[in-house]
Amino acid sequence: MSRPPVPPARAATRPRTAATGRGTPPAAPAPRAAGALVERWRDVVDRGRARAGGLLRRSPSGPGRPGRAGGATDGAPRWVSGLLAGAQAALLSFLVVVVPTMAAYVATSADPANAEIGWPRSVAVGAVLWLLGHGASVDAGGGSVTLVPLGMTVLAVFTAAASARRTARPTRSAWLAGIGGYLAMVGVVALGVGPAGPLGAGPGAVVRLVVGAGLVAAVGLGSGMIAARALREATRPAWSRLPAIARVGGTAGAIAASSLLAVAALVTAAWVLMGRAATGDVVAALGLDVFGGAVLAVGQLALLPNLVGWSVAWLAGPGFAVGAGTVWSPGHVVGGPLPALPLLGALPPEGAEGGAARWAPLLVVLCGALAGWWLHRTLRTSRVWEAPLAALLAGVTAGTLAAVATALSGGSAGPGRLAVVGGSVALVGLAVAGLVLAGAFLVAVPGDPVVRGGVRRASRSAWAAIRGTTSHG
Structure with missing residues (x-):
């Protein structure tokens, strides 16, 4: 016995109304349809303005989306x-x-x-x-x-x-x-x-x-x-003129610098936790009233990012100074009289250098390795020298950004010894550039297939030359 024919797909999928069960859907009210049409037209106009403006954000408007400026500026x-x-x-x-x-x-x-x-x-x-x-x-x-x-x-x-x-x-x-x-x-x-x-x-x-x-x-x-x-x-015409390897290398350097800044923030937090006893002693010795305590709290919060910048200099190896003749680095700590600022009690004390702290610059190498891993995943090479050049550009970019951070976080804090505060811009920049270059090179270059192919061909040619020389001898 044959089955009855299957009804057309359009009839089978037609929605039914709750009241009649018929296949004809209810018509949308005219005002709602008109409102949707007006809203769609506004979106089209906004997209056109955004494209014409180039680098300006679309100004939201319409139901449920208040505009940027209103009221007094209308x-x-x-x-x-x-x-x-x-x-x-x-x-x-x-x-x-x-x-x-x-x-x-x-x-x-x-x-x-x-x-x-x-x-x-x-x-x-x-x-x-x-x-x-x-x-x-x-x-x-x-x-x-x-x-x-x-x-x-x-x-x-x-x-x-x-x-x-x-x-x-x-x-x-x-x-x-x-x-x-x-x-x-x-x-x-x-x-x-x-x-x-x-x-x-x-x-x-x-x-x-x-x-x-x-x-x-x-x-x-x-x-x-x-x-x-x-x-x-909007800036595509400017940066698109750069070679692809320069763009990729610069981005990798920015990744390394960002990860280094995150590590420096973690180091700063560890310093603050380990130095809370010294910080409490400074607060107790000051004997501040409410006014002085409020001013001190605002000042310390304002200087906390500077301490993160000093941590970058410490991780890189050259270290930083808080007063002439002082130095805080992984392998050397020479303290001196410090301003009565509780936040400075978080600095590593004398005798804290050496040991595991000597290996702190390896964290910068790991940041470079992260950038090298990104290069390995992103860069598409066709020549042997492209991967090493990208690693070099990553190191230069990271070193430049670290030098800028060191310059912004340092300066003069007063007369005499306090005229020297922060790290050396040149030394920190060079150290970060070299360490990031090492990490990126060790990860990106050996993993590049073009480099491996070139090394294999060079090895075979060298081995053939050695065998030829031996046979002639």
């Missing part, structure tokens, strides 16, 4: 949103630094011992620290302070990115106006501090402040406006 030129974002970013990071000192002043204002401390002094302390985070230098006790508290720099970049992402419209005019608004706020703070800030340290200090604040604003506001994918596409 109907205004686009640069106005950038100006407001820049001023807002500077004010926000400034308040994050100053508010704790003001709160400490209010809490201790009734203490007779603090009768001579007014609120302008608490604001000035936070303002000077905030300006130092933007690259300013100030005079202190007959010496110059050029050490940049990188924690303040990170805070300023973060607030600028957050402000731009929320407020600024993604246009070049808004970005430039935002930089101008940020610099204007920095100038107001510098004028308010007066001779206690960079204005009292000479024209060079003012130039450092303008350049540093401009870089902070440009990077922070730009990262809030620019999409990473759009930035890559």
Whole structure:
């Protein structure tokens, strides 16, 4: 007995309604369909604007997606949103630094011992620290302070990115106006501090402040406006001109430098944990009140990234100094009188050198090996010399980035011995370049099939030449 024919697939898969069970689906309401059409049209327009703008992030709009700028900037030129974002970013990071000192002043204002401390002094302390985070230098006790508290720099970049992402419209005019608004706020703070800030340290200090604040604003506001994918596409004409081996080698060097920075952060955390007893002794010896404790806490948090930069110099081998005549390295520790900063109690004490610490530079070699593994997985070679060249470029890139980190984390912290703080830029850069090159070479070059083939051919030719010479002899 034959089976009945199977109904057509369209009829079998047709959805049925819950009420009638029939195969005709309910028609969508006209308003909902029109709204979906309008939303799709907005998405198409936004994609076109993003492609035309090159490196600007698409501004979200529509139901459930609030726009970047609204309210006060609706109907205004686009640069106005950038100006407001820049001023807002500077004010926000400034308040994050100053508010704790003001709160400490209010809490201790009734203490007779603090009768001579007014609120302008608490604001000035936070303002000077905030300006130092933007690259300013100030005079202190007959010496110059050029050490940049990188924690303040990170805070300023973060607030600028957050402000731009929320407020600024993604246009070049808004970005430039935002930089101008940020610099204007920095100038107001510098004028308010007066001779206690960079204005009292000479024209060079003012130039450092303008350049540093401009870089902070440009990077922070730009990262809030620019999409990473759009930035890559916009800069493609520049980096695509480089040979592929240069791009791959540079990326491998950046991977090695990033992994080295992560290892340095772990080393710093270990130092802080092992030195907590010495840190507690320094805090107890200072006998700080609430105001002094708040200022000290802000200062220590601001200098914590600098300690990570010093750890990079320690891992590389040359080490770092906190005062002239001192050195902290894996194989040699020479201490000396240090500023009464509890964070410095985390530094390795004398006698901690040697032993397992001598092998610390091998961690840099492992970072290079990680970059070499990435090269081995990514690089497609056709000549024997390409893999060694890529490893060399990775080492040069990592060494350059380590030198930049060392330069940013060091400087002068005052007069006399404190004029030397941090690691040697040249020595650290060369050491990291050599160690990363060694690790990348050991992993990437022997594993390259073209190199192995070339070695086999050279070995056969050499063996044939030796046999030929022996037979003739």
